[in-house]
Amino acid sequence: MWENVKSFASEFFVTGDPLIYGADISIVLTIIGIVFGLTYFKKWGWLWREWLTTVDHKKIGIMYILSAFLMLFRGGVDALLMRAQLAMPELNLLAPDHYNQIFTTHGVIMILFMAMPFMFGLFNVVVPLQIGARDVAYPFLNALSFWLFFFGAMLFNLSFVIGGSPDSGWLAYPPYSERMFNPGVGQDFYIWGIQISGIGSLMTGINFIVTILKMRAPGMKLMKMPMFPWSVLSSCIAIIFSFPILTATLALLFLDRYLGAHFFTLDGGGNPMMYINLIWMWGHPEVYIIVLPAFGIYSEIVSTFAKKKLFGYKSMVYAMMIISILSFLVWAHHFFTMGSGADVNAFFALTTMLIAIPTGVKVFNWLFTMFRGKITFETPMLWTLGFIVCFLVGGMTGVLLSVAPADFQFHNSYFLVAHFHNTIIGGVVFGYFAGLYYWWPKLFGFKLNERIGKWAFWFWNIGFYACFMPQYVLGLMGMTRRLVTYGWDKGWWEMNLVSTIGAGLMGIAFLFQVWQIVYSVKHLQKDETGDPWNGRTLEWSIPSPAPYYNFATLPQVSSQDEWWEEKQRREREPLSLAPPKLEPIHMPKNSGIPFVMSMFWFAAGFGFVFDWLWLTISGLVGVAVCMLVHSFNYDTDYYIPVEDIKRTEAAIRG
């Protein structure tokens, strides 16, 4: 008996690496700490009522952003480990198979479990407030999306200590990701972690399209909508067309591994290149999905801090929509070397270059918005300026990569690694930071400390260029990506050392950001105005943090920068003091089903990973029961009486 347990445990748990034992201990300690803390302070009921069952878009947004920060930490540690391994030639810090796992989890976590939830968090906290709505179109589904993401991410991260991590790159190309070459459970963790959170992403896409199209405040025509919701709309359109491809593709890979199908295998008539086409039909739109909302954030920030109306509103809208469509027509530029011939490559090279045009339009729009504006340089604006320079470099190297013949040289080299970090850190991460600093006061009712924020900004930026500019050179010198180590004779070590130092600087920058949040909470300076940046859009017209019903009375919108115009109007003729007529507000009820149902998904996924049919079946049955229970529940909403609204408003407005 004991022998059986021992042999099971040695396969079930990852053993043999001190790093992982350290992780085991810290995970156990963290769980004990959380359980003890919640019990000691009697917070279980609070956790369940206020967070786990909430359908409030603002709280869901906060949970998304918190998870994204945790995942940024894990993905960042992965990055630092890789850079440490590459700092000098012939280092043995990480064994090759461990290195493979680390670059795989780094990529998956940063794109799917850091960028995506960060983005969804910002969607959630900002979009309803900006369009003057009380919640998203489907609050229950919104909570379900979050919990699916959360448990998907947990399942993926579990592979670190149980069963072993995936190691076939962030897109898991076959045939290496097939059972024949990759018999462990890591790849199955990959499939189910992404699959479960991917269902959540798809539903969020549907949710926000309907929210934006159907729930805008009275008078807000589409062309009067702020730019951020526009960017969310363009991003969500790309989500609903691309995520189903991911779902189908991963399902096919799963069938190959689980039932011995032959979609992408080398034998039985399978075709691995089909996987690579399919995954990039999702994968390329995916990078635009995460960068488009960042473009929206920059647009809001530039016009706020230049105190000018956004230049070229219409061209901005068209540019984003065009990017959203073009993103589906460029996927083959990820593998010009497939050998599909000159005509195919020429088509995809041209479509790729075409994307530079709407992107260029946007950059000029931002520049012209700043032109002759009274610019102030608070942290959100700093990140925006940092972005413009950084993204310009990344965009131009992207055009270099789009030249198909030249790409045969750049392909899979560090030039490429530098390019996509240039666009994803410079475009996406900088944008989400800018957005977080910008909307933080709206979320929590106080600003983050500017001085520490500026330190973080400069460490990030200097670290970024030190880390990735040498990588362009290394790529041209012939260093390929996913390389575990290299010899002294290559002449690469100086550049690699600089790059590692840059990565360290970005690590320090992250610590500055954490310190910034802790410091700002300790030295809390409450923002009483609800409008600390002198903003232009509706979210700044209500107190911070916003009451749970957002708007006591729905605003009537007549112009693009409605709140700015409203402030001008109030200056001209002071507000008549007749209080607005309140009506009962229709709200959704909290529900525990999203949380429970996502746990069942987690169980089903875990069962699939370890091939425990009993767990898979019970998990899926649990999911079905949850759906039926929800379908049979007709008591899903309520009205807030006018008295309650009056009381809440009086309390927050003082």
Place this chain on the structure above:
Amino acid sequence: MAQLNDSGHANQHVSSSDHHDHPDMEEMRTFGFWIYLMTDVIIFGTLFAAYIVLQGNRNGGPGPEELFQMGGIIASTFILLTSSYTSGLAVLAMHKGNRQALMGWLGVTALLGATFIVLEVNEFIHLVHEGATISTSAFLSAFFTLVGTHGLHVSIGLVWMIALIIQLAKHGITPVTKRKVNVISLFWHFLDVVWIFVFTIVYLMGVR
């Protein structure tokens, strides 16, 4: 009409747009379901693409000509098409306010759907007995996945339809149940359309 008046008001205050400051919830949910259907189109599109790419890769195993028994397939096609028609009759009954007829037609639709599933399971069992399994060749992997995914959708639709009949018995025709019937009938017609493509591309073009 009686049902509508009896039980319709229970949920009226929640779901119809009698408060002008929030949008019509039921209309919005139907709209969202249309978008969901578009995403499902893409899932099926991906599976069709995989099938078309792989259908020639038989790996020395049997092909469509040897495997497909068109008699059963044509029968199940007509059964599914008829079920789409009866689900349309259910919606018409709903608009007339006739709850009994609505539940009856939904029941007929579910029965026809169940027959379709039984026939499909029989076909799959027959294929496996012939030695044609999902791991025999890329062609069969793609075949079982495409047809099986459609069958899975129909099965989920069946459970959903039965749940809806029970809800109709409990609540009658209200704005909420009305929207639910509309949505499942959309889903059912959609699966019918997908099946027409399966029938054409997989079966008819397979045995050509």
